[in-house]
Each structure stands twice: as structure tokens, then as C-alpha cells.
Amino acid sequence: MSELHLTEPAPLDLAASSAAVCDAVLKLRGAPLHAALGRIAAALLASPEGSFDAGADPVSAPEEGTLEQDVVAGAEHFGRYRVAGRSYGADDRRQLDSLAGLTATLLQVHALAQRTTHAYAQVEAQLAHQSQILDQIHESVLTTDLMGYITSWNRGAEQLFGYSALEAVGRHILFLYADEDPHHPPEDIPDAFAAQGGRMMEVRRQKKSGEVFWASLSLSPLRDLEDHPIGLIAYLTDITERKQAEERLHHLAYYQELTGLPNRTLFGRLVEQALTVTQRNDAIACVLYIDLNRFKLINGTLGRRVGDELLRRVAERFRGVLRDEDVVAHLSGDEFAVGLFDIRQHFEATTVARKLQACLAAPLKVGEHELRVGASVGIAVYPQDGQDAETLLRMADIAMQRAKEKADNPDRSVAFYRMDMNEGMQQRMQIESGLRHALGHGELVLHYQPKFEIGSSRLVGAEALVRWRHPQRGMVPPGDFIPLAESTGLIVQLGEWVLERACAQAAVWQGAGLPPFRLAVNVSAREFTASLPGRVADTLARYRLDPSWLELEITESTLMHDIDDVIAIMDRINALGVALSLDDFGTGYSSLSYLKRFPINTLKIDRSFTNGLPADTSDCAIASTIISMGRRLGHRVIAEGVETLEQLAFLSEAGCDEVQGYLYAKPLPAYEFETGLRENWLLTTG
Structure with missing residues (x-):
């Protein structure tokens, strides 16, 4: 208990006492505050003794010769005023009661302010703690509003993208997109998405340096206290190395490492896809099976290193004479295949076969060697010779073997799987060869x-x-050679x-x-x-x-x-x-x-x-x-x-x-x- 004994107390009226209580509550804490409140009560009632007991329990009746009043606000009990040393009347009790009510109100407000300040301090500490955690984790974390504008940016994001938080916050998320992504407008981040939950995906993004990389992106909704969506939380992790490894595995699975061309597996898939379109358009497709002549002799004589380089040069020449829409594959060893899908007549495949053979006419220089290889070509036609890629490839292989066996010059041998097509092809090839000769020989x-x-x-x-005066056939009708020329x-x-x-x-x-x-x-x-x-x-x-x-x-x-x-x-x-x-x-x-x-x-x-x-x-x-x-x-x-x-x-x-x-x-x-x-x-x- 804190007490103040006043032999001659300085009198205070109620207004002055109220001001003194306010000042004390604002400036003092603990025992000094309690002592000051006791002095103020004694001065108000002109009492020799006055005290404020913060730990006293409520009592029903004071001791003889004293005046007491509990300081209570609602259910909260803050203590008790006690004055003594003279006789007290009803007016004294009213004044002490008013002083106790004011004191209770002030102490209640002060306690609430203290609790609020403490709560804010705890929130600030918790936010600082969480910010430290976000900055220490490996993932980059950023948030956006519902329109896609960045609202926060952690240290992981700074390290991943190269932009500081000052550079990133406030900008639209699209500035991080790689070249192929900007066609997605901001409205691609809808309110409905944020309301329905998160999503994971693999995306391409761009760093400040301009480097494009692969990232694993996880999106989750950001909600307010009423659980309404207000934006998105994005977690990104660089997965470029994993994607590159996957691409390498995919390339190994579907491409010939030596030439970089599709292998037999991928060729089959590409042909199957193209045949679906061909069937829908009621069109014609052809598969060419190509076998190199004299390659095995070169490979056995000069060694595998020279043979491998020769195959790479052949693949380059094949790609150079084919259209972008044609599919060329390296099946194995010295065997290649070509798929033709945008053709009007099956005999157009013979023109392509001739181009493939012609591109090998010039020597291929490998190191100090000038090497010559030729090609025999077999052709299978969809849908006559097969309804799927594997069948067409097998029929084209048979046609290639037939072409090689029966030809005087294997390097110029071309054969269809169906014999009736071969007859027409031979006539067509004779006309084509003759027309080329005619152009230069009058x-x-x-x-x-x-x-x-x-x-x-x-x-x-x-x-x-134009008329063609053939030395053996006489006048060749234009209908026989104009379509061929086209x-x-x-x-x-x-x-x-x-x-x-x-x-x-x-x-x-x-x-x-x-x-x-x-x-x-x-x-x-x-x-x-x-x-x-x-x-x-x-x-x-x-x-x-x-x-x-x-x-x-x-x-x-x-x-x-x-x-x-x-x-x-x-x-x-x-x-x-x-x-x-x-x-x-x-x-x-x-x-x-x-x-x-x-x-x-x-x-x-x-x-x-x-x-x-x-x-x-x-x-x-x-x-x-x-x-x-x-x-x-x-x-x-x-x-x-x-x-x-x-x-x-x-x-x-x-x-x-x-x-x-x-x-x-x-x-x-x-x-x-x-x-x-x-x-x-x-x-x-x-």
C-alpha cells in the first residue's frame, strides 16, 4: 500500500483533482502512480491520510473513521481509494465516488492502449519474422493483385530474376514473360481462377539479363480477412537444368544422335499424324525408303569416323532439297525415309526421289577424301499400299530392294511397290529425261x-x-509433257x-x-x-x-x-x-x-x-x-x-x-x- 500522510493537506476542488488524475495516469506507472493518486484523494477531501491500494479486494464496509471507494469499470477492478483522519459526510462520499469513476475510466483506457500497443508490436515482430523466413527460403515468392500487378517480391525473386523489389513491385507480371508468352493478355488472370484455387505449371520466363529459363510455377489464391480473393501468390523455382535433361532424353529417344534427324519411332508417329489429315482431305501420301549405295564399302575401308561424317553430310543434302512440310528420317545405318503428304498425284514422289538422288551426284568431301554415294529409292503410296506408317514403310522397303536388284544403275533406281505404278513411272521418267535433253538440244x-x-x-x-519434236517419237503432244513440266x-x-x-x-x-x-x-x-x-x-x-x-x-x-x-x-x-x-x-x-x-x-x-x-x-x-x-x-x-x-x-x-x-x-x-x-x-x- 502506498500512503501519503498530510498534516496540512492542500485543498483541491473536483475539477483540479480530475486534471491531476489525468496527468498522473499519463505520466506515471506502478508505485509512483499509486502514491500520486492517494495524495490527490487526500487533497480533494482535505484528509490527513490518503492512499490508493491497487491490490485491495472489494469490501462491503470501511473501517470506523475512514472513507473508502473501489475503483471499478464494468467487470474490471483496478483498486481502492482510502482517506482517513476526520469525520466524513455524504458530500465527501460523492466527491470520492466521482474521483474513483474518473480514475477507473482513465485506467481502463490506459490498459487498452497498452494492450493494443503490445499487440501491434507482436504483429510487427511476426511480420518481420515471416519476412526473414521468406527471404531465406530458396524459392522465389511474389504476389500480384487480381489484375496481375506485382504487390510483393522476396529476395529469392530478386536472385532468380535479377530485378530488385523496387524495380519489380508495381509492374505487370507480363514483363517477366518470355517471347512466346506476351500474347496472353492480363485478363488471363481472372477473379474466378483466384477463387477456385491453385495451379501448377511449367513456364518460360525471362531474367533482367534477357536470359530465358524454365520455371516451375505454383499459383495460389491470396485472400483478405473475409476470405475474398484479392490476388495471387506465385512460387517459382528454376528447373532449366531438369528441362534440358528431359529434352536431351527426348532427343535421344526420338532422334538419331549422329544426324539429328527423326529416328524410326518418331518418323512413325509423324507419319501417323499426317495420314490422319491426308485421310480427312481424301488426299494422297507417299513414303520413300532410301538406301545408300557404296556406303558399307566406304565405312569398312575408311573407318567408322569417316562413315559417320559421310552420313551427316548426306542428311544435310537431303534436308536441303526437301520442303519444310516433308518429313525426313534416319532409320539406321545407311537407310533413310521421307514422308510426302501434300501431293496431288503419286507420280510426284518420283520427282522427289530424283531430287534426292541428284543431290548426291556431287562428291561429298570428308577430310581429305572426296566420296561418292548413290541412293536406291522405294515408294509406297497411301492408301493403296497401306493404311498405317509401319505398313507403308515396310512396303517401301520391299520396293527399294526391287529397285536395286533390277536396275542397271542402282544410283538412279526408283520403284513403286505396285507394278502398275512402275510402268507409268518409267514412261514418265523417260519423258522427263527427254524433256530436259530437249531444252538444251534444239x-x-x-x-x-x-x-x-x-x-x-x-x-x-x-x-x-511450244511443240516437242522428238528424234524417235516425232511430235510429242503438249498434253504429254506440259503437265510433267509443271x-x-x-x-x-x-x-x-x-x-x-x-x-x-x-x-x-x-x-x-x-x-x-x-x-x-x-x-x-x-x-x-x-x-x-x-x-x-x-x-x-x-x-x-x-x-x-x-x-x-x-x-x-x-x-x-x-x-x-x-x-x-x-x-x-x-x-x-x-x-x-x-x-x-x-x-x-x-x-x-x-x-x-x-x-x-x-x-x-x-x-x-x-x-x-x-x-x-x-x-x-x-x-x-x-x-x-x-x-x-x-x-x-x-x-x-x-x-x-x-x-x-x-x-x-x-x-x-x-x-x-x-x-x-x-x-x-x-x-x-x-x-x-x-x-x-x-x-x-x-
């Missing part, structure tokens, strides 16, 4: 078929048509030859003083590239040929891709003064909305529509529509394949401008054409 010639204006019967132009790519060389010879002949007629007329040259889709206008300009300049002599005929299929690029090429050709004609119109799929944009001079009605005139009502309707549409668009219209007077009469009545066909003249050699021009046909520049 076997090709141009014939010229005149074009006449309806009504006046004046000659307005001619079409240059599928093998020889059409480009053939087209260049035709343009060259046609311009040379036109230059002769120009020099002879003949009035100019349009000499039409067919241009294939493969030739119609950005280099064509330059080639045409160079040819005209070389022969000093006026551009009014030349017309280029293009087919509708040429116009089906990259419309803007096609129009740009056509504009450049027109700028040279060379006319453009749309050949075989009506057989393709050109959009009428584009037709008005094409800078063409003439529409040519395909002979497939002319043949039925005038008996076939459908052909009549189509021909009439083409003529009407062409005239409305300001184009001249010519019909090819006109052979009867009835066809001519219909076309004349429908408003067709020009005709071409056997009714007037068949394609003629240059000298016969010139004779007809000078003796029989009137010439007009139209």
Missing part, C-alpha cells in the same frame, strides 16, 4: 496460232505454242525458253517491216513472280522489240494467292507496254470482286465452254455471261477452240470480239504463219 519449236477479229476476219494476234518445275525453264524464242521471232518480223500484232506467250503460275517484269524488260531490250508486239497470257490459278502482290506485278508489266490476257477464264475460282482490279486487256473463254456451243444450254449461258461481263468491264473477249460455223455464229451474236481455232487456222510453224500472214490474212492492230 528439239523444241514454237508454232503460232492466229487470232482473228469476228466480223472483219482480220488477224489481230497469235499465240505462241509438276517437276521444268515449266519455269520451258517458259523462259518460250518467251526468249517468241521475242526473237517477233523481232525478225518487226525487222521485216510487218505491222505489229500481239504475240501471246503463256506464263505459268510458277513463273509469275516479282522477277517476271524485269525478265520481260530485259528480253525486250535484248531484241530491241517494241512492247506492242508482246502479250502475256496468265491463268486464273495464278491469281488465287497474294492478290495485292499479283496486281503489283501486273501493273509493272503494263507499265512496260506489254498487254495481259486472262487465259482459260471460267475454269478457275477467281473472285469477281478482284476481277475488276486486275489490269488486264483480254478475257479468253476456255475451249471447254466453246465445245458445247450452241447445243449445250449451260455452255451457252456461261459463254454469254463471260462475254457480257468482259465488255462491261472494258475488256476484249476471245474464244478459243472455235471449230464450226455454228460456234462462230453464236459467239458473234453474243458480242465476242475475237476467235481462235481450227475453223480459221491450226498452230503453224513460223515460216507457214508468215506466209499466211503475207498472202491470205489481213492484218490489223485492232
Whole structure:
């Protein structure tokens, strides 16, 4: 008990006493506070004795000659005031009761403040403790709000990404994504995801240095005190080494380590996937089985190191001649396989086989050795020879063995599994080989078929048509070699030859003083590239040929891709003064909305529509529509394949401008054409 004995206490009124209690509670603690409260009570009641007992229990009645009052707030008992030394009345009791009530309130508030301060201190200590734990763990931990903006960033994240918390907090999480990830917008982190729970995944992320790495990412929802989602907690661990190890294992399982090409297992899977698409498109696919000739001799004589390097060089050459969509595999030893899935006819596989064999014609330099190997190729066709990859590969292997056994030159041996396909292939290969020879040995010639204006019967132009004068077979029909030239790519060389010879002949007629007329040259889709206008300009300049002599005929299929690029090429050709004609119109799929944009001079009605005139009502309707549409668009219209007077009469009545066909003249050699021009046909520049 703390007491203060006052022989002559200094009197205080209730207001002064209340202020003194407030000051004491704010400034003092423990015994000094209790002593001060006792002095204040004695001074208020002018008592010789006054005390505040903090440990006293509540009592029902005070001792004789004393006045006591418990200091109580609600259920809390803080102590008791006691004054003594004189007689006390009801007014004294009321004053002491007021002082006790004020004291109780102040002590209760003070205790609450102390508890709150202590609680805050504990929370701060706990947060600091947790922050230390987060900074010490190996994982990087970060949090984001529901929009994906980073709200916290631990030391592990700093070490993993290279960004400090100051650099990262407040930025959107997308700045950490690797190149392939930014197409995922911020809304890919939805409220629903945070509400439904966590998720684990493997992702690619980017460090401050620019290095891209693999990370294991675990996402968990971040919730507030009411359990509402307010963001995400992300835990990331660098797993680059593990992913690289997995990739190495995958590569070992599915690729030949020596050449880097798919092995037999992966080839089978890739073929199966492609066959699914092929079947859905009702298309054709082929599997080629390739066996190298003389490899075993080289490997046995010069050693495995040279043999391995030789296989790597062969693989590089194979990849160089195949398209991106073709699948090439190294099966084992000196055996390779190729899958072809985007082909129109099975015989196109022979063209690929020839390319593979041709790429091995030049020696392969390995160290100090210049080595030559060849290849025998077997071909299996889907779906005729098999419905799955393994069957097709087995059938192609059988075909390869057959090709090698029966060939005079194994390096040029190619065989289909089915014998009837082989017969067609042999004929095709003979034509292809002969056509290549013809291009360089003067076997090709141009014939010229005149074009006449309806009504006046004046000659307005001619079409240059290539003919093959074979030394043994005689004249080879264009239908036998033009499609082959298109599928093998020889059409480009053939087209260049035709343009060259046609311009040379036109230059002769120009020099002879003949009035100019349009000499039409067919241009294939493969030739119609950005280099064509330059080639045409160079040819005209070389022969000093006026551009009014030349017309280029293009087919509708040429116009089906990259419309803007096609129009740009056509504009450049027109700028040279060379006319453009749309050949075989009506057989393709050109959009009428584009037709008005094409800078063409003439529409040519395909002979497939002319043949039925005038008996076939459908052909009549189509021909009439083409003529009407062409005239409305300001184009001249010519019909090819006109052979009867009835066809001519219909076309004349429908408003067709020009005709071409056997009714007037068949394609003629240059000298016969010139004779007809000078003796029989009137010439007009139209």
C-alpha cells in the first residue's frame, strides 16, 4: 500500500483533482502512480491520510473513521481509494465516488492502449519474422493483385530474376514473360481462377539479363480477412537444368544422335499424324525408303569416323532439297525415309526421289577424301499400299530392294511397290529425261496460232505454242509433257525458253517491216513472280522489240494467292507496254470482286465452254455471261477452240470480239504463219 500522510493537506476542488488524475495516469506507472493518486484523494477531501491500494479486494464496509471507494469499470477492478483522519459526510462520499469513476475510466483506457500497443508490436515482430523466413527460403515468392500487378517480391525473386523489389513491385507480371508468352493478355488472370484455387505449371520466363529459363510455377489464391480473393501468390523455382535433361532424353529417344534427324519411332508417329489429315482431305501420301549405295564399302575401308561424317553430310543434302512440310528420317545405318503428304498425284514422289538422288551426284568431301554415294529409292503410296506408317514403310522397303536388284544403275533406281505404278513411272521418267535433253538440244519449236477479229476476219494476234519434236517419237503432244513440266518445275525453264524464242521471232518480223500484232506467250503460275517484269524488260531490250508486239497470257490459278502482290506485278508489266490476257477464264475460282482490279486487256473463254456451243444450254449461258461481263468491264473477249460455223455464229451474236481455232487456222510453224500472214490474212492492230 502506498500512503501519503498530510498534516496540512492542500485543498483541491473536483475539477483540479480530475486534471491531476489525468496527468498522473499519463505520466506515471506502478508505485509512483499509486502514491500520486492517494495524495490527490487526500487533497480533494482535505484528509490527513490518503492512499490508493491497487491490490485491495472489494469490501462491503470501511473501517470506523475512514472513507473508502473501489475503483471499478464494468467487470474490471483496478483498486481502492482510502482517506482517513476526520469525520466524513455524504458530500465527501460523492466527491470520492466521482474521483474513483474518473480514475477507473482513465485506467481502463490506459490498459487498452497498452494492450493494443503490445499487440501491434507482436504483429510487427511476426511480420518481420515471416519476412526473414521468406527471404531465406530458396524459392522465389511474389504476389500480384487480381489484375496481375506485382504487390510483393522476396529476395529469392530478386536472385532468380535479377530485378530488385523496387524495380519489380508495381509492374505487370507480363514483363517477366518470355517471347512466346506476351500474347496472353492480363485478363488471363481472372477473379474466378483466384477463387477456385491453385495451379501448377511449367513456364518460360525471362531474367533482367534477357536470359530465358524454365520455371516451375505454383499459383495460389491470396485472400483478405473475409476470405475474398484479392490476388495471387506465385512460387517459382528454376528447373532449366531438369528441362534440358528431359529434352536431351527426348532427343535421344526420338532422334538419331549422329544426324539429328527423326529416328524410326518418331518418323512413325509423324507419319501417323499426317495420314490422319491426308485421310480427312481424301488426299494422297507417299513414303520413300532410301538406301545408300557404296556406303558399307566406304565405312569398312575408311573407318567408322569417316562413315559417320559421310552420313551427316548426306542428311544435310537431303534436308536441303526437301520442303519444310516433308518429313525426313534416319532409320539406321545407311537407310533413310521421307514422308510426302501434300501431293496431288503419286507420280510426284518420283520427282522427289530424283531430287534426292541428284543431290548426291556431287562428291561429298570428308577430310581429305572426296566420296561418292548413290541412293536406291522405294515408294509406297497411301492408301493403296497401306493404311498405317509401319505398313507403308515396310512396303517401301520391299520396293527399294526391287529397285536395286533390277536396275542397271542402282544410283538412279526408283520403284513403286505396285507394278502398275512402275510402268507409268518409267514412261514418265523417260519423258522427263527427254524433256530436259530437249531444252538444251534444239528439239523444241514454237508454232503460232492466229487470232482473228469476228466480223472483219482480220488477224489481230497469235499465240505462241511450244511443240516437242522428238528424234524417235516425232511430235510429242503438249498434253504429254506440259503437265510433267509443271509438276517437276521444268515449266519455269520451258517458259523462259518460250518467251526468249517468241521475242526473237517477233523481232525478225518487226525487222521485216510487218505491222505489229500481239504475240501471246503463256506464263505459268510458277513463273509469275516479282522477277517476271524485269525478265520481260530485259528480253525486250535484248531484241530491241517494241512492247506492242508482246502479250502475256496468265491463268486464273495464278491469281488465287497474294492478290495485292499479283496486281503489283501486273501493273509493272503494263507499265512496260506489254498487254495481259486472262487465259482459260471460267475454269478457275477467281473472285469477281478482284476481277475488276486486275489490269488486264483480254478475257479468253476456255475451249471447254466453246465445245458445247450452241447445243449445250449451260455452255451457252456461261459463254454469254463471260462475254457480257468482259465488255462491261472494258475488256476484249476471245474464244478459243472455235471449230464450226455454228460456234462462230453464236459467239458473234453474243458480242465476242475475237476467235481462235481450227475453223480459221491450226498452230503453224513460223515460216507457214508468215506466209499466211503475207498472202491470205489481213492484218490489223485492232
